[in-house]
Amino acid sequence: MENIQLRVSNPEEEYVRSKFREYYERAEVQAPEDIQRREWGFGGWERKIETRHMQIASAQELKSRLVRDTPLFISYSVAYYEFPDMRPMEKKNWLKADLVFDLDADHLELPCKNRHGSKWVCEECLDAVKEESIKLVEEFLIPDFGFSKDEIGMNFSGNRGYHVHVRSEGVRELRAFARREIVDYLAGTGIDFSSMGFESKPVPGKREPKQLGPTPADPAWPGRIAKLVSRLLAERKLEEVGIGEKDAKKIYKHGEQFLRAIEGGNWDAVKLVNKEMIWRNVVGRLGIKLGDRIDQNVTADAGKLIRLPDSLHGESALIAARVKDIGKFDPLKDAVVFGDQPVRIKIKKAPEFRVGEVTFGPFKEEERELPEQAALFLLCKKEAVLWKS
Ligand SMILES: [Zn+2]
Structure with missing residues (x-):
């Protein structure tokens, strides 16, 4: 076991670390599956990962490292390796990897971010990222991929997002390319408009082709698009998916008629200029906001490290709390482990x-x-x- 020298640089760090240690002494932090096959990374006051390429042999060793070393951040590899402590990465010998999605309020580009910057979160951020996480599980992972609820674990990131872990033997073998495909599917990256059931059908004797499209009864993405547009129409929120005010008004005016037509796959009940462009644009906006390349990598690149559930986050002193019922979960309450003193x-x-x-x-x-x-x-x-x- 490698001994790491932890430099305590100032009274604040010393105090935070002593409080974190108290938590780890009393907490029951569950070890990830096959703990000895994972690479570990510890972070401190300056950086989220200061030491990595470490192996931890057992749940008991994890507990003693948490109490003795008390990292301010602790994360482990999504991947399982034959030799987790070897380096460079190729020498570890990749065996398989979990599928983990990282959703962060920072990626949602909410207007409140201009107000409070990236360092802070507000209720609006936390609510939005929670909704996005629910959408990922309930509208994608369960219906489209067929995962069961028991195979999906969710925890708060400890700061301003959620991590969704898919623990299914079937996905662990997937290589980077297949993981990238999954991420692209979820994010709606490169979704092919025509494969969504949209079609411009020439009408004999007319200059304008007829716009056909998916129906709400269609499975997966096509059905999702038709359902969403129907719902937004009923709620008069079509502007949310980028439909211009003028076009939205036209559609609202004949709302009932438009809804009935979509049910039959006719997206042309209201005459719109540049109709194909309008619906193409909508399709491009409907994916899960998994964020920038870096976090897509958490899933697609099997070499990444992810926060240990139930561990403390050194930028918030909140824990990466496991979420049982996301609807009732309140991170600013349920992830708090310190007292009132x-x-x-x-x-x-x-x-x-x-x-x-x-x-x-x-x-x-x-x-x-x-x-x-x-x-x-x-x-x-x-x-x-x-x-x-
Ligand atoms: Zn905010």
């Missing part, structure tokens, strides 16, 4: 934030006594220091 801190700057039922801030350049759970949150964001009188 008052801690004196000097806050640099923080927007309003909630921990449990209590809302704090906004703060600017002030000394405060906050409950441990809120103080740790700000210390981990590096927007506060311990205040010694």
Whole structure:
């Protein structure tokens, strides 16, 4: 077992680490399947991964490393290797890998991000990324891929998103190319408009072809598109998928007629200019927002590390809590593991934030006594220091 020297650089880090250690002493952190086949990475005050290429032999060793080394971030490989601690990567000898999806509020490009930046999250971010995670499981993984609920595990990322783990023997053997295909399918990347059931059918004697399209009864993507457009029409929210205001108004005016026509695969009940372009554009917007290339890689590139469920996140002091009922899950409550004991801190700057039922801030350049759970949150964001009188 490799011994890593952990440098404690300042009183804040020392305090955060001591609190994390208390948690790991009392917590029951479940080890991932085949723990000895995984590569591990530990992070500290400066970086989320400071040491990697480590092997942990057993659940007992994991527990003792958590208590003894107390990393501020801990992640393990999605992949299983013959020699997880060897390097470079090729020497590890890849055996298989779980399928894991990383959904992060930061990727959703919500308007609130302009307000609070990437460092913070708000209720709007957390609600949106939760909806996206539900959509991934309930509209894609279960109906389109046929995974059962028992094969899908979900946990909070510890910061501002969710990780969805598919634990099915059938997907573990998939190589990078197949994983990329799955991600592209989910994201709707390169979805072929014509394979979605759309077709411009020439009509004898008329200059304009007729626009045919999918019906809500169709399976997978075609049905999803028809259902979504029908729902958005009923809710008068067609603008959400990029349909211009003028066109949306035209469709609303003959809403009933349009809905009935779609049921029969006729997408031409309302005359629209550039109709094919309009529906092409809609199709391009409906995928799961798995984010940029980096996070698509978490799934597609089997060499990536993912946060250990139930472990603490060093930027928030929240745990990567396992989610049983996503509908009822409240990360700012259910991922909090620290208490109410008052801690004196000097806050640099923080927007309003909630921990449990209590809302704090906004703060600017002030000394405060906050409950441990809120103080740790700000210390981990590096927007506060311990205040010694
Ligand atoms: Zn937000």
